[in-house]
Amino acid sequence: MAAIPIKLNNRVIYVQKSIGAPVFGASTVLVDDTWDFVGMWLRRHSTKESVFYWNQARDFYEATQSLAKTAKPLTAYYSALNATKALLLAHRIPHSPYHGVTGKALPGKTSLSNEQVGMRANGVFGALSDYFSEPRPDTGFISLKDILYNLTYLHRAYTVTYTSEPELFIPIDNPHFVRKAQASESWFCCEIAGRRFTRPATLNTLDGFENDPYYNTKKTVVRMKKRFRWKHGGSKHDNIARLTTYHKRVRKHLFYIAGSTRLWYIKRNSDPTGFINRSSSTLTFAALHRISEIARYRPDSLQKHFECRHNWLLSEFINGSLTQYIDEISSEITGADFMPTRIRT
Structure with missing residues (x-):
């Protein structure tokens, strides 16, 4: 069964820079x-x-x-x-x-x-x-x-x-949110960038994450074990409220570098x-x-x-x-x- 990227205003919802007050579905300010x-x-x-x-x-x-x-x-x-x-x-x-x-x-x-x-x-x-x-x-x-x-x-x-x-930080690509097809069960996932970071010994240091079995790709994709609910056809306000709470939890693990490209990293947190x-x-x-x-x-x-x-x-x-x-x-x-x-x- 495939995972479906969650969209808002016809845009895939990616991780936002703001931890405390993200505005989902808005355009990037250039x-x-x-x-x-x-x-x-x-x-x-x-x-x-x-x-x-x-x-x-x-x-x-x-x-x-x-x-x-x-x-x-x-x-x-x-x-x-x-x-x-x-x-x-x-x-x-x-x-x-x-x-x-x-x-x-x-x-x-x-x-x-x-x-x-x-x-x-x-x-x-x-x-x-x-x-x-x-x-x-x-x-x-x-x-x-x-x-x-x-x-x-x-x-x-x-x-x-x-x-x-x-190294404490592992580079990632495509940090976004998905839901299970025909269900409201949803989660955060991302691709591990760089083959040297895909070894099991390294991935095991990502406490709270696991391999994502819903992605049919040769890339290494990990997802957060914690889930949230995004109800297809449900209340937009309630969906965003649940996403905002979940996003804050996700962002405790993710960090970015400001610049001309989107550089995101996941922090190894197994002590x-x-x-x-x-x-x-x-x-x-x-x-x-x-x-x-x-x-x-x-x-x-x-x-x-x-x-x-x-x-x-x-x-x-x-x-x-x-x-x-x-x-x-x-x-x-x-x-x-x-x-x-x-x-x-």
């Missing part, structure tokens, strides 16, 4: 940057305060582009902070003015492992965790090294820097060393805060980091994390998927 579009959306749907924070986030973002990498962390973090405040205001998430992240350096040599990040329940970080339905953090600390390991857009640089550690069960957005926010602390209070230590083996990895994060973060927050604010112009989607 823009070279998201600032003006999101600003327009906030003026129509939110408050003047959210527009102010979004515009200030843009000012910090543009200032960051022209700074040296030793100074970038300061303005990059405040751009991310204000963009996050715009998101929280847009979705009416209560939050205190505190950052909600702290840090400390363990004694010893200069290393990313010794840079510790504390995620707190209060403040902007705690509210951002609420938005993503993530547990409020406790009083413990996580190493900056482990946080960088869990960021999809940085993972290639990480595994090149630390060659002995296993590998260093695995952190949080979204890319909350982890990026925490890492940006810690590195901005180092730049502000221990600039000599930041310079030492740039003289270590992880120099390139840290530079890649500082130069690329904010662009990824703003793309993520833009989708969370509006529910839209964004792609650059002059490409075919």
